[in-house]
Amino acid sequence: MNSALPSRAAHPPSVAVRASQEQLMGWLDQVMDPEVPVVSVVGLGIVREIRWHDGEDLPPGAKAPRLQVVVTPTYSGCPATEVIARSIREALQSHGIPDVEVTTRLSPAWTTDWMSPQAREALRAYSIAPPVGSAHAGIDGSQVVDIAGLLGAADRPAVPCPLCGSRRTRLLSQFGSTACKALYQCNSCLEPFDYFKPH
Amino acid sequence: MTDPKFEYLLRLGDNALVLSQQLGAWCGHGPALEEDLALTNVALDLLGQARMWLSYAGEVEGQGRDEDALAYLRDGGAFRNLLLVELPNGHYGDTVMRQFLFDAWHQHLLAGLGQSKDPRIAEIAQKAAKEVRYHVQRSAGLVIALGDGTELSHARMQASLEQLWPYTQEWFESDPVDAACADQGLAPAAPTLAAPWRASVEAVLARATLQMPTYVGHQRGGRQGVHTEHLGHLLAELQFVQRAYPGAQW
Secondary structure, eight states: OOOOOOHHHHSSSOOOOOOOHHHHHHHTTOOEEEEEEEEHHHHHHHEEEEEEEEEEEEEEEOOOEEEEEEEEEESSOOTHHHHHHHHHHHHHHHHTOOOOEEEEOOOOOOOOOGOOHHHEEEEEETTTEOOSOOOOTTOOOOOOTTTTTTTGGEEEEOOOOTOOOOEEEEEEESOSTTTEEEEEEEEOOEEEEEEEEOO | OHHHHHHHHHHHHHHHHHHHHHHHHHTTTTTSSHHHHHHHHHHHHHHHHHHHHHHHHHHHHTTTTHHHHHHHOOGGGGGOOHHHHHHHOSSHHHHHHHHHHHHHHHHHHHHHHHHHHHHHHHHHHHHHHHHHHHHHHHHHHHHHHHHHSSHHHHHHHHHHHHHGGGGGGGOOOHHHHHHHHTTTTTOGGGGGGGHHHHHHHHHHHHTOOOOOOOOOOOOOOOEEEGTTTTHHHHHHHHHHHHSSSSTOOO
16 A cells, blocks of 8 residues: 555645544554455454653654554464554554554464454454354463364354354365465355454 | 573574475465465464564574574574474375474473563463464364374374374473573473373374374484484575575565
Protein backbone atom coordinates (compact mmCIF):
# COMPACT_ATOMS: atom_id res chain seq x y z
CA MET A 1 0.00 0.00 0.00
CA ASN A 2 1.23 3.44 -0.85
CA SER A 3 1.03 5.94 1.98
CA ALA A 4 1.03 8.93 -0.36
CA LEU A 5 -2.47 8.49 -1.69
CA PRO A 6 -3.67 11.40 -3.84
CA SER A 7 -6.73 12.08 -1.66
CA ARG A 8 -4.49 12.53 1.34
CA ALA A 9 -2.13 14.82 -0.53
CA ALA A 10 -5.10 17.07 -1.27
CA HIS A 11 -5.81 17.32 2.45
CA PRO A 12 -2.50 17.64 4.25
CA PRO A 13 -2.78 15.89 7.58
CA SER A 14 -2.95 17.92 10.71
CA VAL A 15 -1.50 16.38 13.83
CA ALA A 16 -4.25 14.60 15.72
CA VAL A 17 -2.74 15.57 19.01
CA ARG A 18 -3.51 13.02 21.65
CA ALA A 19 -6.48 11.42 19.97
CA SER A 20 -8.37 9.36 22.54
CA GLN A 21 -7.94 5.61 22.96
CA GLU A 22 -11.43 5.08 21.55
CA GLN A 23 -10.66 7.20 18.51
CA LEU A 24 -7.35 5.43 17.94
CA MET A 25 -8.89 1.99 18.34
CA GLY A 26 -11.59 3.04 15.91
CA TRP A 27 -8.99 3.96 13.33
CA LEU A 28 -7.07 0.74 13.91
CA ASP A 29 -10.30 -1.20 13.51
CA GLN A 30 -10.08 -0.15 9.85
CA VAL A 31 -6.69 -1.84 9.43
CA MET A 32 -7.36 -5.29 8.06
CA ASP A 33 -5.28 -8.44 8.38
CA PRO A 34 -3.71 -8.72 4.91
CA GLU A 35 -4.37 -12.46 4.77
CA VAL A 36 -7.89 -12.38 6.19
CA PRO A 37 -9.11 -9.03 4.89
CA VAL A 38 -12.43 -9.00 6.76
CA VAL A 39 -10.88 -9.02 10.22
CA SER A 40 -9.15 -5.97 11.62
CA VAL A 41 -6.05 -5.97 13.79
CA VAL A 42 -8.30 -4.91 16.66
CA GLY A 43 -10.83 -7.68 16.03
CA LEU A 44 -7.99 -10.18 15.84
CA GLY A 45 -6.88 -9.10 19.29
CA ILE A 46 -3.28 -8.34 18.39
CA VAL A 47 -3.30 -4.66 19.40
CA ARG A 48 -2.26 -4.89 23.05
CA GLU A 49 -1.65 -1.28 24.02
CA ILE A 50 -1.62 2.24 22.66
CA ARG A 51 0.41 4.89 24.46
CA TRP A 52 1.20 8.51 23.86
CA HIS A 53 4.76 9.48 24.66
CA ASP A 54 5.85 13.01 25.25
CA GLY A 55 8.28 14.82 27.48
CA GLU A 56 10.78 12.79 29.43
CA ASP A 57 10.17 9.32 28.09
CA LEU A 58 10.90 10.34 24.50
CA PRO A 59 14.21 9.24 23.02
CA PRO A 60 16.59 12.14 22.29
CA GLY A 61 15.73 13.91 19.06
CA ALA A 62 12.21 12.44 18.77
CA LYS A 63 9.39 14.88 18.23
CA ALA A 64 6.49 14.99 20.63
CA PRO A 65 4.00 13.58 20.68
CA ARG A 66 4.94 10.09 19.64
CA LEU A 67 2.40 7.30 19.54
CA GLN A 68 3.45 3.80 20.47
CA VAL A 69 1.32 0.88 19.31
CA VAL A 70 2.13 -2.46 20.92
CA VAL A 71 1.16 -5.50 18.87
CA THR A 72 1.64 -9.20 19.48
CA PRO A 73 2.33 -11.64 16.63
CA THR A 74 -0.16 -14.41 15.87
CA TYR A 75 2.25 -17.15 14.82
CA SER A 76 6.04 -16.84 15.17
CA GLY A 77 6.64 -17.16 11.46
CA CYS A 78 3.57 -15.36 10.19
CA PRO A 79 4.71 -13.34 7.17
CA ALA A 80 1.85 -10.88 7.66
CA THR A 81 3.42 -9.46 10.82
CA GLU A 82 5.63 -6.96 9.05
CA VAL A 83 2.90 -5.89 6.64
CA ILE A 84 0.58 -5.33 9.60
CA ALA A 85 3.09 -3.07 11.36
CA ARG A 86 3.46 -1.01 8.21
CA SER A 87 -0.29 -0.80 7.67
CA ILE A 88 -0.81 0.42 11.23
CA ARG A 89 1.79 3.16 10.80
CA GLU A 90 0.31 4.24 7.49
CA ALA A 91 -3.27 4.28 8.78
CA LEU A 92 -2.40 6.44 11.77
CA GLN A 93 -0.25 8.74 9.68
CA SER A 94 -3.19 9.25 7.35
CA HIS A 95 -5.13 10.46 10.41
CA GLY A 96 -2.49 13.05 11.12
CA ILE A 97 -0.19 11.24 13.54
CA PRO A 98 3.27 11.50 11.99
CA ASP A 99 5.35 9.73 14.60
CA VAL A 100 4.07 6.19 15.12
CA GLU A 101 6.20 3.47 16.58
CA VAL A 102 4.96 -0.11 16.33
CA THR A 103 6.58 -2.43 18.84
CA THR A 104 6.17 -6.15 19.40
CA ARG A 105 5.27 -7.81 22.67
CA LEU A 106 5.42 -11.60 22.92
CA SER A 107 3.97 -12.18 26.35
CA PRO A 108 1.26 -13.12 27.06
CA ALA A 109 1.21 -15.09 23.83
CA TRP A 110 -1.62 -14.33 21.43
CA THR A 111 -4.63 -16.61 21.56
CA THR A 112 -7.70 -16.81 19.36
CA ASP A 113 -9.66 -16.35 22.60
CA TRP A 114 -8.93 -12.63 22.15
CA MET A 115 -10.84 -12.43 18.87
CA SER A 116 -13.92 -10.27 19.16
CA PRO A 117 -17.43 -11.67 18.55
CA GLN A 118 -17.69 -9.27 15.58
CA ALA A 119 -14.49 -10.66 14.10
CA ARG A 120 -15.79 -14.22 14.46
CA GLU A 121 -19.02 -13.28 12.74
CA ALA A 122 -17.09 -11.51 9.97
CA LEU A 123 -15.04 -14.66 9.42
CA ARG A 124 -18.17 -16.77 9.15
CA ALA A 125 -19.71 -14.35 6.67
CA TYR A 126 -16.47 -14.58 4.67
CA SER A 127 -16.84 -18.40 4.60
CA ILE A 128 -14.09 -19.06 7.13
CA ALA A 129 -15.22 -21.07 10.14
CA PRO A 130 -14.22 -19.20 13.32
CA PRO A 131 -12.37 -21.04 16.12
CA VAL A 132 -14.61 -23.42 18.04
CA GLY A 133 -14.49 -23.11 21.79
CA SER A 134 -11.70 -21.67 23.87
CA ALA A 135 -8.11 -22.37 22.97
CA HIS A 136 -7.45 -23.01 26.68
CA ALA A 137 -3.97 -23.38 25.40
CA GLY A 138 -2.29 -22.51 28.66
CA ILE A 139 -0.67 -19.21 27.87
CA ASP A 140 1.86 -20.00 30.55
CA GLY A 141 3.17 -22.55 28.08
CA SER A 142 3.82 -25.12 30.76
CA GLN A 143 1.37 -27.68 29.49
CA VAL A 144 2.41 -30.43 27.19
CA VAL A 145 0.12 -32.35 24.94
CA ASP A 146 -0.96 -35.77 26.05
CA ILE A 147 -0.09 -36.99 22.60
CA ALA A 148 -1.27 -40.52 23.17
CA GLY A 149 -4.67 -39.20 24.18
CA LEU A 150 -5.95 -36.80 21.58
CA LEU A 151 -5.39 -38.15 18.17
CA GLY A 152 -8.71 -39.52 16.95
CA ALA A 153 -11.12 -37.57 14.79
CA ALA A 154 -13.72 -38.24 17.47
CA ASP A 155 -11.74 -36.11 19.90
CA ARG A 156 -11.92 -33.03 17.75
CA PRO A 157 -14.83 -30.69 18.34
CA ALA A 158 -17.30 -30.40 15.48
CA VAL A 159 -16.62 -27.39 13.29
CA PRO A 160 -19.87 -26.06 11.84
CA CYS A 161 -19.83 -25.36 8.10
CA PRO A 162 -19.73 -21.57 7.59
CA LEU A 163 -21.86 -21.94 4.45
CA CYS A 164 -24.75 -24.21 5.42
CA GLY A 165 -24.30 -24.52 9.19
CA SER A 166 -24.10 -28.31 9.17
CA ARG A 167 -22.02 -29.90 11.91
CA ARG A 168 -21.24 -32.90 9.69
CA THR A 169 -17.84 -31.72 8.58
CA ARG A 170 -14.42 -33.35 8.37
CA LEU A 171 -10.82 -32.29 8.55
CA LEU A 172 -9.08 -32.43 5.18
CA SER A 173 -5.76 -30.93 6.17
CA GLN A 174 -4.31 -29.70 9.46
CA PHE A 175 -2.84 -26.75 7.62
CA GLY A 176 -4.51 -24.55 5.05
CA SER A 177 -3.78 -21.43 3.07
CA THR A 178 -2.12 -19.65 5.99
CA ALA A 179 -0.46 -20.69 9.26
CA CYS A 180 -3.60 -19.86 11.24
CA LYS A 181 -6.01 -22.05 9.29
CA ALA A 182 -6.86 -25.70 8.67
CA LEU A 183 -8.84 -27.06 5.74
CA TYR A 184 -12.21 -28.73 6.29
CA GLN A 185 -14.98 -30.06 4.11
CA CYS A 186 -18.69 -30.13 4.75
CA ASN A 187 -20.29 -33.57 4.36
CA SER A 188 -23.70 -31.98 3.86
CA CYS A 189 -23.16 -29.30 1.23
CA LEU A 190 -19.77 -30.75 0.15
CA GLU A 191 -18.06 -27.36 0.15
CA PRO A 192 -14.48 -27.27 1.36
CA PHE A 193 -13.78 -24.40 3.73
CA ASP A 194 -11.03 -22.79 5.80
CA TYR A 195 -11.14 -23.16 9.57
CA PHE A 196 -9.44 -20.59 11.77
CA LYS A 197 -7.71 -22.87 14.29
CA PRO A 198 -8.08 -22.27 18.01
CA HIS A 199 -4.62 -21.27 19.17
CA MET B 1 34.30 -20.55 27.39
CA THR B 2 31.96 -18.12 25.65
CA ASP B 3 28.89 -16.99 27.54
CA PRO B 4 26.83 -20.15 28.22
CA LYS B 5 23.59 -18.26 27.61
CA PHE B 6 24.76 -17.21 24.16
CA GLU B 7 25.80 -20.78 23.36
CA TYR B 8 22.50 -22.14 24.63
CA LEU B 9 20.49 -19.66 22.57
CA LEU B 10 22.44 -20.69 19.50
CA ARG B 11 21.48 -24.28 20.17
CA LEU B 12 17.83 -23.35 20.32
CA GLY B 13 17.99 -21.13 17.27
CA ASP B 14 20.05 -23.53 15.18
CA ASN B 15 17.77 -26.50 15.88
CA ALA B 16 14.82 -24.49 14.63
CA LEU B 17 16.68 -22.95 11.69
CA VAL B 18 18.19 -26.17 10.36
CA LEU B 19 15.00 -28.20 10.74
CA SER B 20 13.04 -25.40 9.09
CA GLN B 21 15.42 -25.44 6.13
CA GLN B 22 15.07 -29.22 5.84
CA LEU B 23 11.28 -29.11 5.87
CA GLY B 24 11.29 -26.27 3.38
CA ALA B 25 13.02 -28.59 0.91
CA TRP B 26 9.76 -30.58 0.76
CA CYS B 27 7.97 -27.62 -0.78
CA GLY B 28 6.50 -28.87 -4.04
CA HIS B 29 7.65 -32.44 -3.31
CA GLY B 30 5.23 -33.54 -0.59
CA PRO B 31 3.44 -36.87 -1.15
CA ALA B 32 0.11 -35.01 -1.13
CA LEU B 33 -0.86 -31.37 -1.29
CA GLU B 34 -2.00 -31.44 2.34
CA GLU B 35 1.37 -32.75 3.45
CA ASP B 36 3.19 -30.23 1.34
CA LEU B 37 1.26 -27.47 3.10
CA ALA B 38 1.79 -28.97 6.53
CA LEU B 39 5.53 -29.48 6.14
CA THR B 40 6.07 -25.94 4.94
CA ASN B 41 3.80 -24.44 7.59
CA VAL B 42 5.72 -26.24 10.31
CA ALA B 43 8.89 -24.97 8.64
CA LEU B 44 7.49 -21.44 8.83
CA ASP B 45 6.74 -21.74 12.55
CA LEU B 46 10.25 -23.02 13.15
CA LEU B 47 11.77 -20.23 11.10
CA GLY B 48 9.90 -17.66 13.17
CA GLN B 49 11.17 -19.30 16.33
CA ALA B 50 14.73 -19.40 14.96
CA ARG B 51 14.56 -15.67 14.29
CA MET B 52 13.51 -14.94 17.87
CA TRP B 53 16.21 -17.14 19.41
CA LEU B 54 18.98 -15.93 17.13
CA SER B 55 18.01 -12.26 17.54
CA TYR B 56 18.26 -12.68 21.27
CA ALA B 57 21.53 -14.62 20.93
CA GLY B 58 22.99 -11.71 19.00
CA GLU B 59 21.91 -9.25 21.69
CA VAL B 60 23.37 -11.41 24.44
CA GLU B 61 26.64 -11.74 22.57
CA GLY B 62 26.82 -7.98 22.16
CA GLN B 63 29.14 -8.05 19.14
CA GLY B 64 26.66 -6.46 16.77
CA ARG B 65 25.57 -9.69 15.07
CA ASP B 66 21.87 -9.88 14.29
CA GLU B 67 19.72 -12.89 13.35
CA ASP B 68 20.83 -12.66 9.71
CA ALA B 69 24.52 -12.50 10.53
CA LEU B 70 24.17 -15.54 12.74
CA ALA B 71 22.11 -17.51 10.23
CA TYR B 72 23.98 -16.65 7.05
CA LEU B 73 27.54 -15.88 8.03
CA ARG B 74 28.57 -18.65 10.38
CA ASP B 75 30.39 -21.72 9.12
CA GLY B 76 29.31 -25.26 9.96
CA GLY B 77 31.60 -25.61 12.94
CA ALA B 78 29.90 -22.64 14.60
CA PHE B 79 26.46 -24.22 14.38
CA ARG B 80 25.13 -25.73 17.58
CA ASN B 81 22.12 -27.77 16.43
CA LEU B 82 21.49 -31.37 17.34
CA LEU B 83 22.71 -33.89 14.78
CA LEU B 84 19.23 -35.30 14.23
CA VAL B 85 17.85 -32.18 12.58
CA GLU B 86 20.61 -32.08 9.95
CA LEU B 87 20.12 -35.68 8.85
CA PRO B 88 18.80 -35.96 5.29
CA ASN B 89 15.07 -35.82 4.70
CA GLY B 90 15.15 -39.34 3.26
CA HIS B 91 11.75 -40.64 2.25
CA TYR B 92 8.59 -39.16 3.65
CA GLY B 93 8.46 -41.68 6.51
CA ASP B 94 12.00 -40.71 7.54
CA THR B 95 10.98 -37.06 7.65
CA VAL B 96 7.85 -37.88 9.68
CA MET B 97 9.76 -40.00 12.19
CA ARG B 98 12.52 -37.39 12.56
CA GLN B 99 9.87 -34.76 13.12
CA PHE B 100 8.00 -36.78 15.70
CA LEU B 101 11.09 -37.63 17.75
CA PHE B 102 12.08 -33.96 17.68
CA ASP B 103 8.60 -32.52 18.35
CA ALA B 104 8.10 -34.81 21.33
CA TRP B 105 11.37 -33.53 22.81
CA HIS B 106 10.80 -29.95 21.73
CA GLN B 107 7.50 -29.61 23.57
CA HIS B 108 9.00 -30.86 26.84
CA LEU B 109 11.98 -28.57 26.40
CA LEU B 110 9.80 -25.53 25.68
CA ALA B 111 7.57 -26.29 28.64
CA GLY B 112 10.69 -26.12 30.82
CA LEU B 113 12.02 -23.01 29.10
CA GLY B 114 8.65 -21.34 29.66
CA GLN B 115 9.61 -21.30 33.35
CA SER B 116 13.03 -19.76 32.70
CA LYS B 117 14.26 -17.05 35.05
CA ASP B 118 15.21 -15.07 31.96
CA PRO B 119 11.94 -13.36 30.98
CA ARG B 120 12.90 -13.13 27.31
CA ILE B 121 13.62 -16.87 27.11
CA ALA B 122 10.37 -17.60 28.93
CA GLU B 123 8.23 -15.50 26.61
CA ILE B 124 9.75 -16.89 23.42
CA ALA B 125 9.33 -20.43 24.74
CA GLN B 126 5.71 -19.83 25.74
CA LYS B 127 4.97 -18.48 22.28
CA ALA B 128 6.73 -21.36 20.54
CA ALA B 129 5.19 -23.99 22.80
CA LYS B 130 1.73 -23.24 21.46
CA GLU B 131 2.90 -23.90 17.92
CA VAL B 132 4.84 -27.01 18.82
CA ARG B 133 1.81 -28.53 20.53
CA TYR B 134 0.15 -28.54 17.12
CA HIS B 135 3.27 -29.94 15.46
CA VAL B 136 3.50 -32.88 17.80
CA GLN B 137 -0.16 -33.75 17.47
CA ARG B 138 0.29 -33.94 13.75
CA SER B 139 3.58 -35.84 13.67
CA ALA B 140 2.42 -38.30 16.34
CA GLY B 141 -0.77 -38.93 14.38
CA LEU B 142 1.24 -39.65 11.24
CA VAL B 143 3.62 -42.01 13.04
CA ILE B 144 0.59 -43.95 14.26
CA ALA B 145 -1.11 -43.92 10.86
CA LEU B 146 1.99 -45.11 9.04
CA GLY B 147 3.30 -47.45 11.74
CA ASP B 148 -0.08 -49.10 12.14
CA GLY B 149 -0.71 -48.90 8.39
CA THR B 150 0.25 -51.38 5.72
CA GLU B 151 2.95 -54.00 6.01
CA LEU B 152 5.18 -51.81 3.85
CA SER B 153 4.59 -48.56 5.73
CA HIS B 154 5.09 -50.36 9.05
CA ALA B 155 8.41 -51.82 7.93
CA ARG B 156 9.60 -48.48 6.64
CA MET B 157 8.67 -46.63 9.82
CA GLN B 158 10.40 -49.25 11.95
CA ALA B 159 13.53 -48.89 9.81
CA SER B 160 13.35 -45.06 10.05
CA LEU B 161 13.06 -45.28 13.81
CA GLU B 162 16.08 -47.53 14.11
CA GLN B 163 18.13 -45.39 11.81
CA LEU B 164 17.36 -42.18 13.73
CA TRP B 165 17.44 -43.58 17.23
CA PRO B 166 21.24 -43.39 17.74
CA TYR B 167 21.02 -39.63 17.28
CA THR B 168 18.60 -39.06 20.15
CA GLN B 169 20.95 -39.81 23.02
CA GLU B 170 22.94 -36.56 22.87
CA TRP B 171 19.80 -34.57 23.66
CA PHE B 172 19.88 -35.78 27.24
CA GLU B 173 23.55 -35.43 27.99
CA SER B 174 24.80 -32.67 30.20
CA ASP B 175 27.77 -30.54 29.20
CA PRO B 176 29.27 -27.34 30.67
CA VAL B 177 26.94 -25.04 28.72
CA ASP B 178 23.86 -27.00 29.64
CA ALA B 179 24.88 -27.33 33.28
CA ALA B 180 25.67 -23.61 33.59
CA CYS B 181 22.29 -22.62 32.15
CA ALA B 182 20.48 -25.10 34.37
CA ASP B 183 22.33 -23.80 37.44
CA GLN B 184 21.29 -20.24 36.63
CA GLY B 185 17.67 -21.29 36.20
CA LEU B 186 17.73 -20.32 32.52
CA ALA B 187 16.81 -23.74 31.15
CA PRO B 188 15.87 -27.23 32.28
CA ALA B 189 18.86 -29.54 32.62
CA ALA B 190 19.06 -31.78 29.55
CA PRO B 191 18.93 -35.08 31.50
CA THR B 192 15.63 -34.11 33.13
CA LEU B 193 13.91 -34.26 29.74
CA ALA B 194 14.77 -37.90 29.16
CA ALA B 195 11.98 -39.51 31.16
CA PRO B 196 9.09 -37.35 29.90
CA TRP B 197 10.32 -37.66 26.33
CA ARG B 198 10.63 -41.42 26.60
CA ALA B 199 7.13 -41.69 28.03
CA SER B 200 5.67 -39.64 25.17
CA VAL B 201 7.55 -41.64 22.55
CA GLU B 202 6.70 -44.98 24.12
CA ALA B 203 2.99 -44.20 24.19
CA VAL B 204 2.90 -43.21 20.53
CA LEU B 205 5.10 -46.05 19.32
CA ALA B 206 2.87 -48.53 21.14
CA ARG B 207 -0.16 -47.24 19.28
CA ALA B 208 1.86 -47.27 16.09
CA THR B 209 2.72 -50.96 16.72
CA LEU B 210 6.39 -50.03 16.40
CA GLN B 211 9.16 -51.52 18.53
CA MET B 212 11.13 -49.07 20.59
CA PRO B 213 14.84 -49.74 20.03
CA THR B 214 16.56 -51.17 23.06
CA TYR B 215 20.04 -49.85 22.39
CA VAL B 216 21.11 -46.35 23.37
CA GLY B 217 22.42 -43.78 20.99
CA HIS B 218 26.05 -43.05 20.41
CA GLN B 219 26.10 -40.20 17.90
CA ARG B 220 26.94 -36.92 19.53
CA GLY B 221 28.64 -33.60 18.94
CA GLY B 222 26.12 -31.25 17.32
CA ARG B 223 25.79 -28.97 20.32
CA GLN B 224 29.57 -28.63 20.43
CA GLY B 225 29.89 -27.91 16.71
CA VAL B 226 31.01 -31.37 15.58
CA HIS B 227 28.59 -32.19 12.78
CA THR B 228 27.78 -34.84 10.23
CA GLU B 229 28.80 -34.41 6.61
CA HIS B 230 25.25 -33.28 5.81
CA LEU B 231 25.32 -29.87 7.49
CA GLY B 232 27.79 -28.31 5.06
CA HIS B 233 25.60 -29.13 2.07
CA LEU B 234 22.56 -27.73 3.83
CA LEU B 235 24.36 -24.49 4.72
CA ALA B 236 25.68 -24.12 1.19
CA GLU B 237 22.10 -23.81 0.03
CA LEU B 238 20.85 -21.81 3.02
CA GLN B 239 23.67 -19.27 2.89
CA PHE B 240 24.40 -19.07 -0.83
CA VAL B 241 22.77 -15.74 -1.61
CA GLN B 242 24.35 -13.87 1.30
CA ARG B 243 27.74 -15.42 0.62
CA ALA B 244 27.64 -14.66 -3.10
CA TYR B 245 26.02 -11.24 -2.80
CA PRO B 246 26.98 -9.90 0.63
CA GLY B 247 24.37 -7.61 2.11
CA ALA B 248 21.76 -8.41 -0.54
CA GLN B 249 18.29 -7.39 0.60
CA TRP B 250 15.00 -9.08 -0.23
